Amino acid sequence: MRREIENEFYEDRFEYQGGTLIEHLRTRAGKILWREWLEFETVEEAEEAFHLELL
Secondary structure (H helix, E strand, C coil): EEEEEEEECCEEEEEEECCCEEEEEECCCCCCEEEEEEEECCHHHHHHHHHHCCC
16 A cells, blocks of 8 residues: 655655555655655554554
8 A cells, every 4th residue: 555645845655565664755856865664552542543643
């Protein structure tokens, strides 16, 4: 699953493939500014954060 957030300066993309990790990728003009992994204790916590847009 993917969720994208755009503004005038950059684009954030959150990608969740199940498990306890969510990938956060920030780009500008097609170039990667940074990538980080958000780690949760349980699958349920990760799903809740992704679906409730707590990121």
